Amino acid sequence: MHFMNPPPIMKLVEIVRGADTSNETFHATKALAERFGKTVICSRDYSGFIVNRILMPMINETFFTLYTGVANKEDIDTGMKLGTNHPMGPLELADFIGLDVCLSIMKVLHNGLGDSKYAPCPLLVQYVDAGRVGRKCGIGVYDYRKVPEGIKPTPRL
Numbered sequence: 123m124h125f126m127n128p129p130p131i132m133k134l135v136e137i138v139r140g141a142d143t144s145n146e147t148f149h150a151t152k153a154l155a156e157r158f159g160k161t162v163i164c165s166r167d168y169s170g171f172i173v174n175r176i177l178m179p180m181i182n183e184t185f186f187t188l189y190t191g192v193a194n195k196e197d198i199d200t201g202m203k204l205g206t207n208h209p210m211g212p213l214e215l216a217d218f219i220g221l222d223v224c225l226s227i228m229k230v231l232h233n234g235l236g237d238s239k240y241a242p243c244p245l246l247v248q249y250v251d252a253g254r255v256g257r258k259c260g261i262g263v264y265d266y267r268k269v270p271e272g273i274k275p276t277p278r279l
Contacts, residue, residue: 123151124171125160127219135160140167169234170227178227181219184212185243188263195263217262221246222255 126132135155139148148164155162165171170178187198199211208215216224225246232240249255249262256262 123155124165124173126173133159133161134173135162136171136173137162137164138167138171139164170231174227175231178224178231179240181212181216181224182228182240182243182246184216185246188213189243189245213263216246217256217264217266220256220258221262222250225250 124136124138126134126136135158137148137151137155152162163172169175184198184202187193188195192198193201195213199213202208202211210218225242228240228242228246232238232242253259254261254263257266260267
């Protein structure tokens with residue numbers, strides 16, 4: 123079972139059927155996911171399964187779009203939100219997922235499928251190497267560390 127993050131909010135579960143997964147195991151797993159209130163999709167056991175195999179290359183290409191200067195981050199995200207009716211832009215989504223997680227998945231896709239189209243964008247690698255891994259640390263593509271107006275940071279000793 124591959125839960126989408128965060129599991130309490132996301133409604134989808136991918137069930138990955140290996141070469142030897144019995145029908146009994148599949149149906150028991152599907153029933154469990156449905157008891158959790160999840161919608162179930164089924165994937166064969168290939169790198170990235172369904173969602174990550176499609177989503178992560180899109181996010182990676184978004185980083186290439188930013189890296190090569192095609193557009194700024196705000197225009198990229200606005201374009202994808204309004205042009206594809208996504209609830210958030212791919213760079214916002216990457217920050218939400220975690221840039222380190224996105225990079226890890228791209229490496230799995232690249233190594234597992236052996237195709238250069240899955241090579242991680244150098245900008246994604248640079249951000250992760252710099253510790254800019256997204257919302258969970260306060261900075262990724264976007265800076266979430268903003269101090270509310272009227273509040274001054276207190277120096278620490």
